[in-house]
Amino acid sequence: MSDRYDAVPPPLPSRPQxxxxxxxxxxxxxxxxxxxxxxxxxxVIVNTIFFGLLAAILLVVFLGSRANLVDxxxxxxxxxxGALVEQYxxxxxxxxxxxxxxxxVKQVQVRDLVRAIDSAAKDQRITRIVLRPDHLQPGGxxxxxxxxxxxxxxxxxxxxVLVWANSLEQGQYYLAAHADxxxxxxxxxVMATGLANYRLFYxxxxxxxxxQVHLFRVGQFKSAAEPFILDHASPESKEADAFWLGGxxxxxxxxxxxxxxxxxxxxxxxxxxxxxxVRDAKGxxxxxxxxxxLADGIATEQQFVQMLRKExxxxxxxxxxxxxxxxxxxxxxxxLSQADMLQxxxxxxxxxxxxxxxxxxxxxxxxxGESTAALIRSVRKDRRTRALVLRVNSPGGEVYAAEQIRRExxxxxxxxxxxxxxxxxxxxxxxxxxxxxxxxxxxxxNTITGSIGIFGMxxxxxxxxxxxxxxxxxxxxxxxxxxxxxxxPLDPNVGVLIQSIIDKGYRDFVGNVxxxxxxxxxxxxxxxxxxxxxxxxxxxxGLVDRMGSLDDAIRDAAGEAGLGKDFNxxxxxxxxxxxERFLTSVGDSSEARVAMSWGLRLPSWVAExxxxxxxxxxxxxxxxxxPHVYAYCFCSPH
Numbered sequence: 001m002s003d004r005y006d007a008v009p010p011p012l013p014s015r016p017q018x019x020x021x022x023x024x025x026x027x028x029x030x031x032x033x034x035x036x037x038x039x040x041x042x043x044v045i046v047n048t049i050f051f052g053l054l055a056a057i058l059l060v061v062f063l064g065s066r067a068n069l070v071d072x073x074x075x076x077x078x079x080x081x082g083a084l085v086e087q088y089x090x091x092x093x094x095x096x097x098x099x100x101x102x103x104x105v106k107q108v109q110v111r112d113l114v115r116a117i118d119s120a121a122k123d124q125r126i127t128r129i130v131l132r133p134d135h136l137q138p139g140g141x142x143x144x145x146x147x148x149x150x151x152x153x154x155x156x157x158x159x160x161v162l163v164w165a166n167s168l169e170q171g172q173y174y175l176a177a178h179a180d181x182x183x184x185x186x187x188x189x190v191m192a193t194g195l196a197n198y199r200l201f202y203x204x205x206x207x208x209x210x211x212q213v214h215l216f217r218v219g220q221f222k223s224a225a226e227p228f229i230l231d232h233a234s235p236e237s238k239e240a241d242a243f244w245l246g247g248x249x250x251x252x253x254x255x256x257x258x259x260x261x262x263x264x265x266x267x268x269x270x271x272x273x274x275x276x277x278v279r280d281a282k283g284x285x286x287x288x289x290x291x292x293x294l295a296d297g298i299a300t301e302q303q304f305v306q307m308l309r310k311e312x313x314x315x316x317x318x319x320x321x322x323x324x325x326x327x328x329x330x331x332x333x334x335x336l337s338q339a340d341m342l343q344x345x346x347x348x349x350x351x352x353x354x355x356x357x358x359x360x361x362x363x364x365x366x367x368x369g370e371s372t373a374a375l376i377r378s379v380r381k382d383r384r385t386r387a388l389v390l391r392v393n394s395p396g397g398e399v400y401a402a403e404q405i406r407r408e409x410x411x412x413x414x415x416x417x418x419x420x421x422x423x424x425x426x427x428x429x430x431x432x433x434x435x436x437x438x439x440x441x442x443x444x445x446n447t448i449t450g451s452i453g454i455f456g457m458x459x460x461x462x463x464x465x466x467x468x469x470x471x472x473x474x475x476x477x478x479x480x481x482x483x484x485x486x487x488x489p490l491d492p493n494v495g496v497l498i499q500s501i502i503d504k505g506y507r508d509f510v511g512n513v514x515x516x517x518x519x520x521x522x523x524x525x526x527x528x529x530x531x532x533x534x535x536x537x538x539x540x541x542g543l544v545d546r547m548g549s550l551d552d553a554i555r556d557a558a559g560e561a562g563l564g565k566d567f568n569x570x571x572x573x574x575x576x577x578x579x580e581r582f583l584t585s586v587g588d589s590s591e592a593r594v595a596m597s598w599g600l601r602l603p604s605w606v607a608e609x610x611x612x613x614x615x616x617x618x619x620x621x622x623x624x625x626x627p628h629v630y631a632y633c634f635c636s637p638h
Contacts, residue, residue, distance in 0.1 A: 189285020
């Protein structure tokens with residue numbers, strides 16, 4: 001018998017059988033399919049945008065050595081759309097995305113126009129400028145005057161400036177008048193009617209709603225908040241407005257008459273008699289413009305192009321009717337968009353203070369008490385800064401925020417750095433507050449400034465609540481505890497408190513101006529009182545030192561710093577991250593212009609995304625139950 005035996009191996013362990021999933025109903029399967037579809041769609045969109053951006057960037061790099069936007073015999077076409085600004089309100093990334101999508105920001109920087117015009121004057125490839133100002137939004141006149149001066153320099157270089165437009169209002173025409181020739185479409189014309197400053201008044205509405213407005217102010221002519229307490233403009237307001245508006249209009253008349261070779265009295269009469277003169281011209285504004293010497297001829301766009309061709313302008317590429325380059329393309333070709341980034345040596349630093357003055361940190365294109373003060377402080381500590389030019393274009397705002405900025409200006413001077421202020425369209429009230437401590441203040445004759453006065457407002461709504469059957473009642477631990485509750489009637493002691501604060505603010509304002517301008521308190525008080533002046537009127541009263549442009553202020557600052565005639569100029573702005581700088585340079589590059597001409601653009605809706613951010617007005621920044629003191633001027637002519 002053998003010891004060996006055949007063992008039967010044990011059975012392998014069986015794998016657990018998968019449990020079948022519970023059967024879902026039709027609705028459950030639908031939800032799962034929908035979820036998969038949404039996820040796939042999301043991935044497709046994200047990848048499309050990512051690889052689209054990557055392709056755009058690679059194509060831009062590939063075309064870098066092949067881009068050539070400006071040939072000999074090119075016409076620089078300036079057709080600014082939107083508002084003239086000292087500084088973009090949109091951030092650099094949003095502007096870059098907007099350009100790459102074909103929907104640029106409807107703003108034009110004054111310095112970009114001036115740089116392009118001055119560069120073109122020396123560029124042998126540029127033979128002339130064609131100006132199309134009919135899409136420029138009406139605004140102040142000081143910025144237009146700066147651009148006009150650049151056009152005058154271009155003409156002095158022996159190159160003509162031509163205007164063609166459908167129709168022109170008086171602000172647009174103020175720029176067009178600097179041209180050698182002005183042509184108007186047969187269906188267009190020039191509409192100059194004079195200046196006005198009308199406002200809406202809300203007192204009757206607030207009375208019906210039961211809202212009580214308590215205004216505290218100092219200054220006989222400080223009318224900024226009158227619409228909340230009156231149903232009409234006060235006599236003092238009308239007197240002051242008539243004076244500065246009359247000054248602006250006289251400047252317009254005199255300068256346009258001089259540039260067009262017209263008698264000022266005749267031009268003023270033509271404007272005043274516009275209705276009758278249009279009737280006599282059988283409704284043709286274009287023909288009337290020629291008769292009044294405001295235009296040199298009537299021509300359709302095609303006829304204007306034929307004029308250019310007869311004058312030797314070559315034909316353009318693709319769909320261009322003549323050889324031309326626009327503002328953005330020319331800035332890119334000359335590298336002017338990135339000029340500020342390339343300034344590394346010592347020189348003059350320009351800080352732009354544009355928009356309403358509000359507390360805290362604000363975005364570029366507005367003025368924040370903390371953010372603008374911090375920017376000036378960083379400029380002061382920068383070794384490259386030998387002189388500071390503060391370019392002010394502001395109607396004012398919160399007093400404390402303005403004071404934060406003024407202190408930094410004063411500290412900059414104490415650090416041995418000269419400060420020169422250049423006023424733009426408006427530098428009034430809080431705009432003057434931040435300007436007063438400069439070594440010198442420059443303004444244009446048609447700058448709006450002054451308005452040295454302050455005010456505060458407090459709203460109470462007990463009557464409003466009573467209309468719907470609601471009343472406020474309770475107890476407090478002191479005479480003023482809860483007194484700032486807007487649901488309760490204004491306590492007289494609160495009125496005394498707020499008015500005392502306003503009085504002190506006005507004394508500080510006038511006293512600081514007197515000290516800065518080397519005058520006594522009474523002399524400044526006599527020309528303060530919230531009254532608005534033009535730049536020329538302000539200089540006659542000692543509030544402004546000299547008439548001049550931003551360029552004049554920069555040269556003055558350089559002279560104060562001993563920089564000589566050859567010096568760097570850079571604009572200090574909110575610093576960008578590396579990716580923002582890259583995208584901005586791509587969006588501004590001449591290569592990107594070539595790529596876009598091939599139809600390579602981002603979707604237009606991408607440019608709309610930055611517009612979703614809310615905008616805050618002056619009073620929306622106020623905190624409930626907290627008194628706010630304002631130095632603000634509602635002084636924009638129309």
